[in-house]
Amino acid sequence: MTTPQRYAALLRGINVGGHKKVPMAGLRTLLTELGHGDARTYLQSGNAVFTSSQADPDALAAGIADALRGRYGFEVGVLVRDHAYLQAVIDACPFPSADLEPKQLHVIYLARTLTPADLTKLDPAAFHPERFQPGDRAVYLHTPDGLGRSRLAAPLTRAIPKTAGPATSRNWNTVVRLAEMTAGE
Helix, strand or coil: CCCCEEEEEEECCCCECCECCCCHHHHHHHHHHCCCEEEEEECCCCEEEEEECCCCHHHHHHHHHHHHHHHHCCCCCEEEEEHHHHHHHHHCCCCCHHHCCHHHEEEEECCCCCCHHHHCCCCHHHHCCCEEEEECCEEEEECCCCHHHCCCHHHHHHHCCHHHCCCEEEEHHHHHHHHHHHCCC
16 A cells, blocks of 8 residues: 655635635535545645545546536636645745745646647746746746736736636645645644
8 A cells, every 4th residue: 555645736716705715624525525634724725634545646636626527516726736846946946935925936737748839829028027937837027016916916917818717826835835835844
């Protein structure tokens, strides 16, 4: 039997503006009913950590998405990532995360890595001083005035091709906290 591994499930677009409501207690229950252990949630925006002996994050994500559809009656994009990936995203950050306020730095998680051609229609110079940098199944976004005032966030999100699968953004505090939670801390 495979030793259970700790994963983070990142749900896209739930509990925003009163739409697609998924109570966090309900999400923990759903994960437990799927046979996952130690289900915990972080914030109200669709972050869950759990253990599973299943080794395929994509299969885990599909199972969670199917269960959410069955329970709540709507589609939810789900990405599942292990601790090694989450920590690698932190370690590969192209921006000086230690020198920035967490509200200035975001990661858009994707199902696949973008190719150089994917974002060619977006002119980075047009959004200066805001910046973005693709990574491994992620895009780093630096917004000096915060995401709420960003001129880049919406065009960047629109530029990400649908073939990249579900895309869901997390601020730097959440990025770091999910890595900590999947480490078992």
